[in-house]
Structures are given as structure tokens and as C-alpha cells.
Amino acid sequence: MSQQRMLDALATEWDDVADRLDPETFTRLVALVAELQDAADSETSALIAEDIASLLGDALPMTHPVRQALAEPQSRFRRPTVDWQRLSADLRVQLTSSAPHPDLDRLRAADSLDEQQVEAAGADPADPDLIRLPSEDGPSRWPAFQFDAAGAPRELVRTVNRYLHAAEDPWGAADWWLGPNDWLGGVPAELIGQVADRALIDAAREDSAEV
Numbered sequence: 001m002s003q004q005r006m007l008d009a010l011a012t013e014w015d016d017v018a019d020r021l022d023p024e025t026f027t028r029l030v031a032l033v034a035e036l037q038d039a040a041d042s043e044t045s046a047l048i049a050e051d052i053a054s055l056l057g058d059a060l061p062m063t064h065p066v067r068q069a070l071a072e073p074q075s076r077f078r079r080p081t082v083d084w085q086r087l088s089a090d091l092r093v094q095l096t097s098s099a100p101h102p103d104l105d106r107l108r109a110a111d112s113l114d115e116q117q118v119e120a121a122g123a124d125p126a127d128p129d130l131i132r133l134p135s136e137d138g139p140s141r142w143p144a145f146q147f148d149a150a151g152a153p154r155e156l157v158r159t160v161n162r163y164l165h166a167a168e169d170p171w172g173a174a175d176w177w178l179g180p181n182d183w184l185g186g187v188p189a190e191l192i193g194q195v196a197d198r199a200l201i202d203a204a205r206e207d208s209a210e211v
Contacts, residue, residue, distance in 0.1 A: 003049040005069040010056070013065050017056070025059050027165065027208065034168040107133065107174045112141035113151075121151025128167040129158035131174050143174055145189035156197045160188075163204040176207060183207075 010017060018026055032052050039045040053070055060067045112133070118125045125132065125142070130153060132140050146157045157177075166173035177189040183203050184191055191200065 003046060003053070006053055006056075006066060007049060009066045009069040010052070016064075017060065017066060020064075021059055025055065029055060031165060031168045104171065107143075107171065107178060108135075108141070110174075110178055111144040113144055113147065114139055114141060117151070118142050118147075121147065123147070123151070123153050127153065127158070129153075129161045131161060131166045131170045131177075133170055133174060143177065143189075145177060145192065154192065156192065156200065160200055160204040163201070163208045165208065176204065181207075 017029075021029065029052065032048055032055065036045060036048045036052075039048055056066050057070055062068075062071075115125045118130075123130070125140075130146055131143055133143065134140050146153055146161075148154055160177075161173055164173035164176055178187060180186065181188050181203060183206065184195065184199065186194075188200055188203070
């Protein structure tokens with residue numbers, strides 16, 4: 001298998017691949033592509049590419065260009081150099097263009113905590129189940145609705161954030177919480193304690209399955 005040809009084909013055929021995958025498989029693909037963006041070295045990138053190949057190899061028909069790239073033989077004697085930076089950039093473009101675009105200014109304007117405030121409450125700023133919104137010109141912020149009056153993380157929010165894949169898509173998760181939700185009849189963050197926890201969890205599960 002040529003990882004470079006496979007990922008080139010994925011970038012080219014992204015929309016078609018997305019249409020062919022069930023929601024759970026597509027969500028997993030998005031998570032793997034996000035991991036590829038953050039890979040620290042070529043060895044890690046290659047392992048993530050193997051996971052992508054395994055995922056798509058089971059989901060796409062033999063005649064699909066991505067499957068054909070997977071089937072191409074690779075020399076046992078010369079391992080080709082893979083341009084991970086270019087491949088990652090190509091896939092980032094596809095991932096960004098196929099995802100909803102939240103209003104970042106609105107999300108940044110929401111009440112939030114800084115890292116010191118999160119730590120002062122005894123919470124872990126690195127907790128992957130908490131939404132951390134990065135900043136281009138300053139420190140990251142943690143939306144305040146995730147914490148109770150004492151500053152402790154709400155377990156309900158952490159559970160919902162797992163369904164929303166907050167670690168991979170913090171902006172999308174924040175947009176879900178802070179935007180209107182037709183199914184719930186209001187803004188989820190404002191409904192904490194006003195509706196049953198199960199209703200918020202079920203709404204997040206349903207919306208994440210539609211990605």
C-alpha cells in the first residue's frame with residue numbers, strides 16, 4: 001500500500017467517501033484526520049495512516065479510487081518518502097470545507113474561565129472531556145457553562161462532550177452547547193438543570209450520529 005497515494009485519493013474523493021460512510025465511521029475518519037494534523041513525527045503519521053487505511057478498506061468498495069490506492073503494491077526494498085505536511089494540509093482543507101462553520105466571535109464572547117481559574121477549582125485543564133477553546137493571540141479559554149457554582153466540572157457536560165467529540169472539535173462542541181437546538185427547544189447550555197440530563201445526552205447523541 002502507498003500511504004501517499006491513499007491519502008491523496010482520500011483528499012480528492014473526500015465528498016464521495018463522506019457520502020458512502022455511515023455516521024459512526026465518518027466520525028471516526030474525521031477524528032483520525034484530526035490526529036494526523038497533530039502528529040509529532042513521521043512514524044506517528046504512518047501509524048495513523050494505517051488506521052485510516054484499515055477503516056476505509058472495510059467500508060469502501062473494491063472499485064473505489066481509495067481502495068485501488070490501498071491495493072497498489074509497494075516495493076519491499078525502497079520505502080517511499082511521504083510528504084506528511086502536504087497531505088495533512090490537503091486533508092485539512094477538505095475537513096474544514098465539509099464541516100459546519102460556527103460563529104467563532106460569538107463563542108469567544110461567551111462567559112469563560114482561564115487556565116488558572118480552572119486549576120483553582122481543582123479541575124484539570126487538560127481534561128479531554130472539557131471544551132478548551134484555543135486563541136490565536138492569547139491563552140485558551142474554557143466555556144463557563146461546563147462548571148458548577150463551586151467551579152467543579154459538571155459530569156453531565158463531560159458526558160455530552162464525549163458524544164460531541166469535544167477533544168477533536170472544540171468549536172463544534174461549543175457551538176452545539178451555545179446555539180439554539182430545535183429538538184430541545186432552546187440553548188442547551190441554558191437548559192442545564194431545567195430539563196432532564198437524559199434529554200441533553202440523547203440530543204447530543206442524536207446530533208453526533210448525523211455528522
